[in-house]
Amino acid sequence: MRLNYPSEVKVIQVPCTGRVDIIHLLNAVEKGADGVYVAGCLEGECHYLTGNIKTRKKVEYVKKILGEIGIEPERVEMYNLSSAQGARFAEIAREMTAKIRELGPSPVRMNDPVSEKKAA
Amino acid sequence: MIVADRKSLEEIQEMIKPHRKLLIVGCKGCVTVCNVGGSKEVEILASALTIARKKENNEIEIDTTTIERQCDNEYVSQLKETVGNYDAVLSMACGVGPQFLSEYYREQKFYPAVNTTFFGGAVSHGIWEERCAGCGTCIIHDFDGICPIARCAKSLLHGPCGGSSNGLCEISKETICIWDAIVAKKIEQGRLEDLLKVRPAKDWRTARDGGPRRSIREELTR
Structure with missing residues (x-):
């Protein structure tokens, strides 16, 4: 398909989104990521039945934590x-990148010269 | 088990404001089972607080550990090598934990990261309910295994009050009237007359009314 998506997006593969935990998402933010998103299978199509649904709840919880500490x-x-929606994958990558660009750099990274350097 | 809820991050941040090096201690007992203060939750809290401090440009160094039980000095003593290396310690155990820790390490400052709520169990995944009030004189056998002390808003022992309506308690639409449930169960089992039994007034001295309690088991003392 040779679709392009923004090079800022770094993909971390997991066997199922159910493997993604709250701490993984928080660690990414803590280490200076401007944004993190989880790309799971369509609801109802999880090979492990409910991995994607469980992780949606974890993502919601992380959002709540971030809201509490003043991070968008x-x-x-x-x-x-x-996995057959390659075009949608590229579209989501662009959508998320645009949103994060609008929000600007993470306030975590702004005050951390080390991760600022790494991210640059 | 003892059920607890994590304090708001705002409250915890306020508590630890003056400190720059912190230890968060989890407990592998009840708070691990109710997913509030086990090793997983300790890591999440540490990360959330680190993010918050980085954002404020007021960095904090946080280490984490989780011990077997914070209500037992045998395990509390395992922290003796490290506890002095921190400005303060945040305990994620129930209210017993920070007390045992501060009794054992008198020089250190301890904060509770959770609010201890009740004795209960998980009725479904992620939902816990109160079942016991720790009154010290169990009488649930009189009510077919249902405790009116813990589960009736007024702890009534002689039937429902006027606030019972369609099986619900007047305090909330989510709270069942436990007396309605007790009577329904007695009818179902054909033992409604059990409730006519005259019982002596409950001795509340074994509950909190008698002051802080102590349990001594001679066969175990040294």
């Missing part, structure tokens, strides 16, 4: 798409 919750999102 929109920096963390969950999307659902099938």
Whole structure:
């Protein structure tokens, strides 16, 4: 398909989005990521039945935590798409990147010269 | 088990405001089972507080550990090598934990990260309910395994009050009238007359009314 998507997006593969935990998302924010999103299978299509549904709840919880500490919750999102939807994958990557660009750099990174350097 | 809820991050942030090096201690007992203060939750809290402090440009160094039980000095003593290396310690155990810790390490400052709520169990995944009030004189056998002390808003022992309506308690639409449930169960079992039994007034001295309680088991003392 050779679809392009923004090079800022770094993909971390997991066997199922159910493997993604709250701490993984928080760690990404803590280490200076401007945004994190989870791309799970379509709801009802999870090979492990409910991995994507469970992780949606974890994502919601992370958003709540971020809101409580004054970080924009929109920096963390969950999307659902099938592995056959390559075009949608690229579209989501662009959508998320645009949203994060609008929000600007993470306030965590702004005050941390080390992660600022790494991110640059 | 003892059920607890994590305090708001705002409250915790306020507590630890003056400190720059913190230890968060979890407990592998009840608070692990009710997903509020086990090793997983300790890591989440540490990360959330680190993010918050980085955002404020007021960095904090946080270490984490989770011990077997904070209500037992045998395990509390395992922290003796490290506890002094921190400005303060945040305990994620029930209210017993920070008390045992501060009794054992008198020089250190301890904060509770959770609010201890009740004795109960999980009725479904992620939902816990109160079942016991720890009154010290169990009488649930008189009510077919349902405790009116813990589960009736007024702890009534002689039937429902006027606030019972369609099986619900007047305090909230989510709270069942436990006396309605007790009577329904007695009817179902054909033992409604059990409730006519005259019982002596309950001795509340074994509950909190008698002051702080102590339990001594001679066969175990040294």
